[in-house]
Amino acid sequence: MIYTAIDNFYLPEEQIKNSPSRKDGIDEATETTLRIYGCDLIQEAGILLRLPQAVMATGQVLFHRFYCKKSLAKFDVKIVAASCVWLASKLEENPKKARQVIIVFHRMECRRENLPLDHLDLFSKKYSELKVELSRTERHILKEMGFVCHVEHPHKFISNYLATLETPPELRQEAWNLANDSLRTTLCVRFRSEVVACGVVYAAARRFQVPLPENPPWWKAFDADKSGIDEVCRVLAHLYSLPKAQYISVCKDGKPFTFSSRSANSQSQSATKDFSPAVGDAVDTKCPSGSESKDGKITTPHEMATDAKKSDTESNSLPIVGDSREERRKVGESDREKERGRERDRVSRSHRDRGRDSDKESDRERDKLKEHSHHRSRDRLKDSGDRSRHHSSRDRDYRESSHSSKDRRSRHH
Structure with a gap:
């Protein structure tokens, strides 16, 4: 039978004073400041994410437990705080997406460090790196906790x-x-x-x-x-x-973790400025006559002249960048003109097709009207013929009846 105690993560004060951060050369005041700073981030992020207080409390406890086993010099406070919020939201059954947590911590960092509130592109390389780092840190936390994350609050x-x-x-x-x-x-x-x-x-x-x-x-x-x-x-x-806690970079590799790409870019630019060579230290490329080349061979003036001619011919054979740009621009304009001409042809063709269709419709209507009028005239002629036949039969009957009556009278007399 395996028994796991609920409250199995309590350490004496001596062990906390000899924490991994202290072994890496971080003094007690710096560690206390960074712990408070990380807890402030967790509390503020939970409010912005509209999480209940239980989630923030669980995240802060996980934060302290993790830094009792790992050093602040190896795991930055910002990403550990974000991972604790993400993990605590799942433990307290109020889960939030990694995208929401990253965006909130990015905005908080911009506010706290007075950086421009730029939009974090979800398809950028920076966002992908943040998401991978968030998942990796969460796995580290679970591993150090032994996947026992039960927390009991006062x-x-x-x-x-x-x-x-x-x-x-x-x-x-x-x-x-x-x-x-x-x-x-x-x-x-x-x-x-x-x-x-x-x-x-x-x-x-x-x-x-x-x-x-x-x-x-x-x-x-x-x-x-x-x-x-x-x-x-x-x-x-x-x-x-204690005063308000501020962020202190204590990473050993000298690369503090940042959620904002602007702060990272500014730090990299300052580093490149520090290590870029001065103008006066540039290598002198002028080579006098009879000087030594890179291979240590002595070049004569005649050889230098032939090399110069070769370089001139090579440079002449290469296309000029400005001309190629101009040609590309002209080709692009001609392509656009062709496309406009094709579009105009399409529009005129469609108008012609519509005109033909309308002419066909009008011809059909005329044919229908002619056929209808022809049928009506035929019906009228037929009716008139029937009437004339009817009248002639009536006259014939009348005549026959009159003749028969006359014959009767003559016989009678």
Whole structure:
């Protein structure tokens, strides 16, 4: 049976003082400043990404745990903070895309370092490198954690403790704020969440001058000790005495990680300026008569003249750049003219086709009208013939009837 403890990542103060960063020559003040700076980045990025406070708290704990095992000289604070936000959003079931995290950290870096707010192209080489670095750092974090990323925050204990102690409501908000600030320090990797919760409750009660029961001591009911509470209060007081944390480049290779391409370009340009040769140090290319060449052979004036003639003929045989550009421009203009002529031919052809179609339609309409009128005339002639036949038959009948009546009268007489 394999058993994994939930709170298995707590280190003594001596081990934190002998961290990998300290072994690489980074002093305690610089390490503290960079830890606070990274936690500030995580908190600000979580607000811009509209993540809940639990995600920022988990990211800050992972950040401190990682730098207890790895050095600040090998892993830059900015990319580790971004990877912690990305990993914590997935652990707390509020995942964000790598694109969103990179864009937010790019904008924060531009704001903090007073750089122009340029757009980060998602199809640029810089963005591809940032995405690869983000994934690589996340894998490093998971590997160092042993893929055990469970985090227990002191916030859930604060509400229970204050409800049990029956403290005023303003004390709850103050204790909550102190718990958020405690995540910028190494308290989360030194003490259990219950001890940190008791420490921030004690500090908030002292600030608001709210008495807490001491007989028996109230902290014993919450499985804490007085020395741990005093250490939490001391670390928080030291945190509030420090100035605003600023970024310090401590990378060993001298290439600090940047999210902005402008800052990287400016750094590379300054480096090239520092190492570019001066004008006076340029190599003298003039060679006197009878001087030595690169191969150490002595060249005579006659050989130099023949070489000059060869170079002249080669230069004459080469095409002139200006002429080739002019020819290319003329060819491009002629191609454009041909294309315009083809377009005009297409338009005129389409107009002619439309005219032909309209003529055909009008001819069809005329044929239909002629056929219709012809049919009507034939129908009229037929009707008139039928009527004349009908009248002639009636006259014939009338005559026959009149003749028969006359014959009858003559016979009668």
